[in-house]
Amino acid sequence: MTSEGYVSEELTLVWLLLITTVLTSFFIQRYQVQFIPPSGAAMILGMVCGGIVKVAGFHSGLRFSPAAFFYGLLPPIVFAAGFTLKKRDFFRNFGTITVFAVPGTFISALFFGSITYGLVAIKVVSRSHLGTAPLIECLLYGALISATDPVATLSIFADMDVPPVLYNVVFGESVLNDATAIVLFRTLEEFYETPLSWGTVPLMFWRFFVIAAGSIIIGLAVAYGCAFILKRFQLSPGADTRQGGPAFNETIYEIALVVMSAYLAYLLSETLALSGIVTLFFTGICHAHYTYYSVSKEAAITLKRLFEFAAFLSEMFVFAYLGLQVGNIRKGMDVGLLITGVPLVLLSRAVNIYPLAYLVNKGRRLPLPRNLQHTLFACGLRGAVAYGLAVNLPNIDAESDEGIPAIESATLVIVLVSTLLFGGITGTNIS
Numbered sequence: 001m002t003s004e005g006y007v008s009e010e011l012t013l014v015w016l017l018l019i020t021t022v023l024t025s026f027f028i029q030r031y032q033v034q035f036i037p038p039s040g041a042a043m044i045l046g047m048v049c050g051g052i053v054k055v056a057g058f059h060s061g062l063r064f065s066p067a068a069f070f071y072g073l074l075p076p077i078v079f080a081a082g083f084t085l086k087k088r089d090f091f092r093n094f095g096t097i098t099v100f101a102v103p104g105t106f107i108s109a110l111f112f113g114s115i116t117y118g119l120v121a122i123k124v125v126s127r128s129h130l131g132t133a134p135l136i137e138c139l140l141y142g143a144l145i146s147a148t149d150p151v152a153t154l155s156i157f158a159d160m161d162v163p164p165v166l167y168n169v170v171f172g173e174s175v176l177n178d179a180t181a182i183v184l185f186r187t188l189e190e191f192y193e194t195p196l197s198w199g200t201v202p203l204m205f206w207r208f209f210v211i212a213a214g215s216i217i218i219g220l221a222v223a224y225g226c227a228f229i230l231k232r233f234q235l236s237p238g239a240d241t242r243q244g245g246p247a248f249n250e251t252i253y254e255i256a257l258v259v260m261s262a263y264l265a266y267l268l269s270e271t272l273a274l275s276g277i278v279t280l281f282f283t284g285i286c287h288a289h290y291t292y293y294s295v296s297k298e299a300a301i302t303l304k305r306l307f308e309f310a311a312f313l314s315e316m317f318v319f320a321y322l323g324l325q326v327g328n329i330r331k332g333m334d335v336g337l338l339i340t341g342v343p344l345v346l347l348s349r350a351v352n353i354y355p356l357a358y359l360v361n362k363g364r365r366l367p368l369p370r371n372l373q374h375t376l377f378a379c380g381l382r383g384a385v386a387y388g389l390a391v392n393l394p395n396i397d398a399e400s401d402e403g404i405p406a407i408e409s410a411t412l413v414i415v416l417v418s419t420l421l422f423g424g425i426t427g428t429n430i431s
Helices: 003-030 038-056 066-083 087-092 094-101 103-121 134-145 150-157 164-190 200-232 250-271 276-289 297-328 335-363 370-378 384-391 405-430
Strands: none
Touching (some): 003 038, 038 297, 038 405, 066 164, 066 250, 066 297, 087 164, 087 276, 094 103, 103 134, 103 164, 134 164, 134 335, 134 384, 134 405, 164 276, 200 250, 335 405, 384 405
8 A cells, every 4th residue: 555545544534533523513512412522422433433443454643643732733722712711700710710720730740640659669550661760750640640621621611501600710720720730741851860859849830930921921922913913004994905906805814914923922932842822822812802803804703713613623633533542552551550540530639629629718709619619620621631741751662752651541541531421420510
């Protein structure tokens, strides 16, 4: 088989999977099916397709690509979330969101990682399935598994009558939590071959502050710059389009500037080793607040629909893509990690949510009710962000280019259980 035929067969299969996923999502939402969310259905379809691909014998080319996810699929989802955000409700709860997203993520990561390291010490988890720095690897595992995926959260909340406080706290926490988890993951990676010390802790907090502040500044600066250009050069309502001739259409230039500037902000942030997720989220907020009113009415409508379409298609493909990975699970699975993964995720989430909710309620005018805390606990869904980081773990296998197979497999199991089981339960409870 030629390489061209090999690629075309893969692309055809993936494209058919995506079309099937979109149709399935349509029927689930059209007929208000509650027992399974669209994300779960997409993942199941991906698993079926992954089985077919494995039998066909060309599954290696469909292995999860962190680059494709972080640079192709995730940006439209995060930007659309910021662009369509109800800003007043979000910033009204910003303090609560930050408490859950920053200290809460550190608590979850350290709890999960330290307990896992304890399991290694008592030989519940095999030491041979880890690398040369088991403590760092366990903490890296804790950091990546603490990333509550905004893609998963948004897919559960789609088309549901969710209370504004719940939506903003859960969604806001999932976006900022991702940034915290990624920063913590990257910081720990730098100490993979260096012994940890108490001096590392202040450094981690300092790096988080720098990355968070820098990411927000880049996002706002790029968005303000785009809005200024649209106004300064009259690429806005009131511009004399006749000056450009009968074929001139200012709308396409407005749309191009907004879309390209948003992705530029993401790339700048990643290039500077900051958080592209935070940058793009605040870029979306700023574009919605300023740029949206600096473009023509036709461009504004098109931009809103374009971002909704891109985010929806990316969400569906992300979960189908994750389902495909079941057929690509690598050798080296650890029974201890597989069995303890989900219980530890639940415990680390509980250690995060309930004590911090108690503290947060001390300073809130309207305390978070107990049922909302339970929903917040259940909405800590793990998704492609966690799995993408797992694939990026330091390599311990000379025959492979990335990752620790045992942790990668355990992460995939957690993602599957989180989305299929807890996603369905959460959707039913909310509705």
